Amino acid sequence: MPLASATSTAASDASPVAGPIAGPVATQMHKISAMLMAKFGLAREKAQRISAAVMTSAEKYSLPPALVLAIISIESRFKETARGAHGATGLMQVVPAAHRQLVKNMDLNEASDNIEAGSAILHGYLQSARGDVGAALKSYGGSSAYAKKVSLRAKDFDVAPAASSADGTQ
Structure with missing residues (x-):
């Protein structure tokens, strides 16, 4: 799905599940938005915009949305104007x-x-690490401790539909 279609849908007054986004992706976006509003106190529009961007990039770069969300929560606590070192x-x-x-x-x-x-940067690190998520996260954040922290935090954001689990369990 093109980046513009997901973000323009989420940025409009309509729900991010309207338009070209439907089915399991729309359900997952809704769950992510609700979680961001409840856990992080984000306004609905901001939560919808972030969830649409996460789902679009996760799909484009074959990344688990929970991993992208975990990085965002650790790096910026969902503050779009966050500034850090370097x-x-x-x-x-x-x-x-x-x-x-x-x-x-x-x-x-x-x-x-x-x-x-x-997401593009993380995808590049994953390719360089031949799919080793821990090594890719170490490159992204600079340490093994960071990689472990993100991996643990990703479990908090796992909102994948039950039907998508490998063994059928929730």
């Missing part, structure tokens, strides 16, 4: 100087751009 910016704390080519036409304070960039 110029780290936005939800996923993307460092523009380290990824100049990737972010040159992006507004890293914008949820969809930041999540797109952070």
Whole structure:
């Protein structure tokens, strides 16, 4: 699904489940939005915008949405204008100087751009690590402790439909 269709749907006054997003993806987006509002006190529109961006990028880069959400919660606590060391910016704390080519036409304070960039970076690390999530997270956050923290936090965000589990259990 193109990035623009999910973000424009979520940014409109309509529910993010309207338009081209339907079925299990819409259900998962709704669950994520509800969780973000309940656990982190996000306004509905912001929660919908972030959940749409997470689902779009997760699908595009074959990432578990829970992993992307865990990184965002640790890196910025869902604050789009968060600033960190070395110029780290936005939800996923993307460092523009380290990824100049990737972010040159992006507004890293914008949820969809930041999540797109952070997901692309994580995807690149996963490819380099040949699918080893722990190694990819270590590259993303700089330490094994960070990788463990994200992996544990991802369990809190697992809102996948029960039908999608590998063994059929919840």
